[in-house]
Amino acid sequence: MRVYQIEGDWGLGHLRPATRPDPAPGPGQLLLRMTASSLNYRDLVVLDRGYGHFTGALPLVPLSDGVGEVVALGEGVERIALGERVCPMFFPDWIAGEPDLSRLTQSLGGPLDGTMSQYMVMPASGVARVPAALSDEQAACLPCAALTAWRALTVLGTTRPGEQVLIQGSGGVALFALQFARLMGAHVTVISSSDEKIERLVAMGAHATVNYRRTPDWARATREITGGRGYDQIVEVGGEKTLPQSLRCIRPGGTISMIGVLSGAAMQASLGHVVTRQVRLQGVTVGARDDFEQMCRAIAQHGVVPVVDRVFAFDELLPAFERLKSGTQFGKICIRH
């Protein structure tokens, strides 16, 4: 079968097309013929071995996200049938319940081989059906970015109608957060570096926007949007440089979902604010299969359509990564297998 793999050494320059023997499912496993993949910022971090030994060993098939058709079943598999369309789960061992170390350390696209592969063998328990209305490329966007936004806003933070939600940027996680926060009836503010992207965010339903490049003190500007009360929920992807501002515009008792550290991972924020405002700083790392299934029911019921920026062919993985690195995309970058 055809794969892409990082071989020899880490880095974008070591990504190569290759062939591996066709895999066969063992007891309790199934075989997927992959039809689409999508890229996440995390895949760039993996390429540079950014998660240390958690990233895994070479050669490694990259990308955590994808969708495929079930083409063979191993002995004893009953929960999924031949021909069904499923996503392999980002954490195949995390079915339900609380995260624990064993559930969080086995993830696709590092240390486990990822979705840039013609076929994948998965434990039958580590996949989930996707909404019928979505194309393969749209469905391939769900396992990491969508589930992270879903878990932040509905499982770890509970968004209620009329609440004020602040979302940072217009990346993969942010666009799903905007769609889900709207679906839950929240008032949504999005900050972005680009006026062009802001126009598209408004078209998607953002109630208020701030260009954080033109307004570096966006905490003050966004706080005014809430009438001085502050945000009930903030979706944090910036980390070091954005958390101090988030702490200035969260309401007392509000939740800051810590999802990314795009501007650095050091803690430079005033912990006094966390204490005196009783702020909940909530780390979020993707989610369980159970959360994924609940999210898919909501997507199907409310007709949520993932935003796809561009679809590349299987052998165009390098240009797809270049587009991700450029930061100019709006929506998910996908691969058609």
Ligand SMILES: NC(=O)c1ccc[n+]([C@@H]2O[C@H](COP(=O)([O-])OP(=O)(O)OC[C@H]3O[C@@H](n4cnc5c(N)ncnc54)[C@H](OP(=O)(O)O)[C@@H]3O)[C@@H](O)[C@H]2O)c1
């Ligand atoms: N914890 C988890 O489970 C999990 C899951 C998924 C992603 N993540 C992390 O979350 C982050 C975002 O991932 P992604 O896949 O959504 O990335 P992405 O699609 O590459 O989006 C990045 C976007 O973030 C915005 N941004 C960058 N720096 C910013 C800043 N200083 N202030 C505000 N916004 C800023 C930019 O939006 P504009 O262009 O509009 O300015 C940029 O386009 C990454 O750090 C990733 O590793 C974590």
